[in-house]
Amino acid sequence: MADFKNVFRDAIAAAQEKLEAQAPGAQQFLRDVADAHKKSLASLLAAFADGKIDQPTLESELADEKLVFQGELLAVQAIAKKAAQDAANAFFDVIDKALVAGIGGLL
Amino acid sequence: MTPFRARTRYARHRALALFFVAALGVGGCKVRFIDSFSRESEEGLLRTYGAVERLFDAMDQAVRQSTPRNYQVFAAQYAEIHEMIQVLKLREDARPLNAESQGIVKIIDSLFTKYREDHRATKTFNEVLLGRHRDNLKRLFTAALKAERAKKEPDEP
Numbered sequence: 001m002a003d004f005k006n007v008f009r010d011a012i013a014a015a016q017e018k019l020e021a022q023a024p025g026a027q028q029f030l031r032d033v034a035d036a037h038k039k040s041l042a043s044l045l046a047a048f049a050d051g052k053i054d055q056p057t058l059e060s061e062l063a064d065e066k067l068v069f070q071g072e073l074l075a076v077q078a079i080a081k082k083a084a085q086d087a088a089n090a091f092f093d094v095i096d097k098a099l100v101a102g103i104g105g106l107l
Numbered sequence: 108m109t110p111f112r113a114r115t116r117y118a119r120h121r122a123l124a125l126f127f128v129a130a131l132g133v134g135g136c137k138v139r140f141i142d143s144f145s146r147e148s149e150e151g152l153l154r155t156y157g158a159v160e161r162l163f164d165a166m167d168q169a170v171r172q173s174t175p176r177n178y179q180v181f182a183a184q185y186a187e188i189h190e191m192i193q194v195l196k197l198r199e200d201a202r203p204l205n206a207e208s209q210g211i212v213k214i215i216d217s218l219f220t221k222y223r224e225d226h227r228a229t230k231t232f233n234e235v236l237l238g239r240h241r242d243n244l245k246r247l248f249t250a251a252l253k254a255e256r257a258k259k260e261p262d263e264p
Binding site (some may be wrong): 029033036040043044047052053057061064065067068070071072074075077078079081082084085088089092 | 137138139140141207208210211214215217218221233235236239242243246247249250251253254257258
């Protein structure tokens with residue numbers, strides 16, 4: 001029968017592997033989102049400083065920018081949820097296989 | 108140990124093992140935090156974004172060619188996009204474990220409606236803000252597409 005100390009170690013490694021595989025994509029997207037937010041704020045403030053937009057328009061556009069940023073962060077949240085789901089399933093796959101193999105020996 | 112006790116013990120282990128196999132059959136289900144990928148949602152987002160781009164391109168052309176900017180010129184395009192966004196919303200709201208996509212589409216709807224109402228109320232649009240609004244919607248559609256594609260399984264095309 002499988003040694004459960006090893007089974008848990010393998011399960012954790014499988015989960016970690018899934019998380020590590022998806023982390024770079026999520027980090028890059030988060031960097032892109034932060035960059036877009038920074039550029040957007042800078043251009044908005046420049047338009048206000050140049051007198052191209054008035055105070056109420058600036059405030060309205062800042063509120064929109066906040067909403068857009070929120071939407072982008074929701075996408076990051078979806079990516080993180082899928083990574084957590086894949087990691088949890090990789091973990092339980094290892095445990096399930098070991099249990100089935102162990103129980104199979106008893107039957 | 109008497110042969111009778113040994114048999115009883117074996118039967119107990121066997122029953123326990125069968126119980127675990129049955130439990131694993133149920134537990135074998137996958138953990139779910141987020142809905143599966145939907146090709147229909149992905150295509151709906153791309154189609155709607157295409158219509159948004161056509162509208163902003165038409166408004167950009169109006170600025171470049173000094174043609175009328177009044178709402179009526181663009182009303183049909185606004186109505187078409189509004190309808191497409193409502194379909195997106197309906198589709199996303201009907202999916203379980205889909206809070207992120209629902210949230211993004213809700214923001215798309217609220218910003219697009221705001222831009223449309225501003226245009227209708229002022230009977231024109233501010234050319235300084237045209238690029239900004241176009242970019243805001245592009246960022247949101249990109250986010251919605253990212254959220255949808257994140258749901259794909261590694262072997263899913």
